[in-house]
Amino acid sequence: MDVRHKAEDATRDALREAASRILRREGVRALSLRRVAREAGVTTMGIYSRFGGKDGLLDALHAEGFELLSEAQASLPEQADPLEAIVAHARAHRRMARDHQAHYQVMFERSTGFEPSSVSRERATGSLEALRAKVSDAVSRGALDGDPESIARAVFAQVHGTVALTLAGIEGGDGEAGHDAALRALLRGFAP
Amino acid sequence: MDVRHKAEDATRDALREAASRILRREGVRALSLRRVAREAGVTTMGIYSRFGGKDGLLDALHAEGFELLSEAQASLPEQADPLEAIVAHARAHRRMARDHQAHYQVMFERSTGFEPSSVSRERATGSLEALRAKVSDAVSRGALDGDPESIARAVFAQVHGTVALTLAGIEGGDGEAGHDAALRALLRGFAP
DNA sequence: TCATGTCCCATAACGGCGATATGGGTGCAT
DNA sequence: ATGCACCCATATCGCCGTTATGGGACATGA
Numbered sequence: 508m509d510v511r512h513k514a515e516d517a518t519r520d521a522l523r524e525a526a527s528r529i530l531r532r533e534g535v536r537a538l539s540l541r542r543v544a545r546e547a548g549v550t551t552m553g554i555y556s557r558f559g560g561k562d563g564l565l566d567a568l569h570a571e572g573f574e575l576l577s578e579a580q581a582s583l584p585e586q587a588d589p590l591e592a593i594v595a596h597a598r599a600h601r602r603m604a605r606d607h608q609a610h611y612q613v614m615f616e617r618s619t620g621f622e623p624s625s626v627s628r629e630r631a632t633g634s635l636e637a638l639r640a641k642v643s644d645a646v647s648r649g650a651l652d653g654d655p656e657s658i659a660r661a662v663f664a665q666v667h668g669t670v671a672l673t674l675a676g677i678e679g680g681d682g683e684a685g686h687d688a689a690l691r692a693l694l695r696g697f698a699p
Numbered sequence: 700m701d702v703r704h705k706a707e708d709a710t711r712d713a714l715r716e717a718a719s720r721i722l723r724r725e726g727v728r729a730l731s732l733r734r735v736a737r738e739a740g741v742t743t744m745g746i747y748s749r750f751g752g753k754d755g756l757l758d759a760l761h762a763e764g765f766e767l768l769s770e771a772q773a774s775l776p777e778q779a780d781p782l783e784a785i786v787a788h789a790r791a792h793r794r795m796a797r798d799h800q801a802h803y804q805v806m807f808e809r810s811t812g813f814e815p816s817s818v819s820r821e822r823a824t825g826s827l828e829a830l831r832a833k834v835s836d837a838v839s840r841g842a843l844d845g846d847p848e849s850i851a852r853a854v855f856a857q858v859h860g861t862v863a864l865t866l867a868g869i870e871g872g873d874g875e876a877g878h879d880a881a882l883r884a885l886l887r888g889f890a891p
Numbered sequence: 892t893c894a895t896g897t898c899c900c901a902t903a904a905c906g907g908c909g910a911t912a913t914g915g916g917t918g919c920a921t
Numbered sequence: 922a923t924g925c926a927c928c929c930a931t932a933t934c935g936c937c938g939t940t941a942t943g944g945g946a947c948a949t950g951a
Binding site: 742743 | 931
Binding site: 536609612613614615616618619620623628631632635656657658660661664666667668671672674675676677681685686688689692693694695696697 | 726727728801804805806807808809810811812815820823824827848849850852853855856857858859860861863864866867868869870871873877878880881883884885886887888889
């Protein structure tokens with residue numbers, strides 16, 4: 508029984524990995540239940556019993572995406588300057604979006620026809636927490652002035668905006684340097 | 700012949716209007732060729748002969764969306780303060796996104812599986828022009844300092860970021876006031 | 892040990908999708 | 922008048938997500 512349970516978890520993982528692989532390589536559009544099931548060596552119904560359907564599978568990928576984001580931001584080197592810590596945080600965000608575009612779309616675009624579950628939505632909102640902590644640090648050290656929550660949201664919106672426009676193909680000529688410059692301007696605007 | 704041509708344009712318009720109506724009321728997901736054709740009193744093939752397929756139809760809606768955006772920003776009252784003109788511009792942008800969410804998704808989210816044509820992509824990039832003009836005005840009047848192109852892109856990203864996060868259901872508590880405050884902070888960062 | 896019942900999952904089916912092939916009818920040119 | 926070319930509606934194809942259904946493995950009680 509216990510073994511059986513383990514086996515179930517194994518095919519569950521196999522399904523999630525197959526889905527993740529297809530998502531990375533061929534995008535949201537190519538992610539069909541039949542395709543994922545075939546690639547994982549399971550019948551389509553296997554996805555229904557494990558994930559409840561396509562939304563459940565996408566929910567798992569949604570979570571995986573936010574894990575990728577927080578991992579990228581957790582392993583950053585320490586910064587003496589609290590503002591530089593925020594810039595590094597934003598850079599990691601942009602890098603994650605560039606390296607996992609399709610995951611990023613599942614995370615932030617609702618036109619896929621997928622609605623994240625309530626816990627997934629909370630996790631998404633919670634992804635602001637790490638940034639809020641860095642902003643709080645900057646505020647307490649006199650590098651920024653204002654409500655950390657509001658500042659963090661403004662920064663998050665700025666970073667997500669640059670990423671989203673890039674993914675949409677509305678590209679400025681400045682690239683990463685320009686994105687950094689825009690963020691630094693925003694931070695200057697919150698200077699004491 | 701001329702009459703015939705007019706009639707063709709009429710059903711073309713009927714198709715575009717039906718598509719726009721379905722998009723507004725039921726979202727991108729509900730927009731199928733069969734549905735649009737039925738609602739316009741035409742067979743599915745009528746869309747192929749007029750628009751070349753689903754991408755052509757979405758391209759028309761993409762264009763319609765950017766028209767809605769530029770219309771909303773063209774009819775704004777004059778502002779004495781050039782920075783207030785930029786804030787008003789951003790407000791119109793956010794209002795358009797709120798009032799035409801599905802159009803906005805077609806305009807900026809690529810996870811719909813629709814790739815805009817090259818002219819549509821140019822039109823999208825060109826939608827920055829009106830903002831760039833307002834920024835240029837602010838720079839020449841000494842309210843901002845820097846490259847107008849870069850500043851305009853930063854502002855656009857900031858505004859789009861707040862809108863996109865709202866549409867994604869990652870909502871801050873501050874609402875419109877918070878969005879204005881974030882934009883004003885960014886503008887402060889570009890002050891001379 | 893054997894019969895019974897329960898649960899799980901693979902096969903099959905359903906309605907809808909975007910896209911394509913095809914056949915019949917209309918209108919023009921010869 | 923007759924042939925031809927073009928246009929569009931019908932039918933079809935291969936997918937999709939989801940649901941129904943049938944059979945087989947396993948546990949349970951006699």
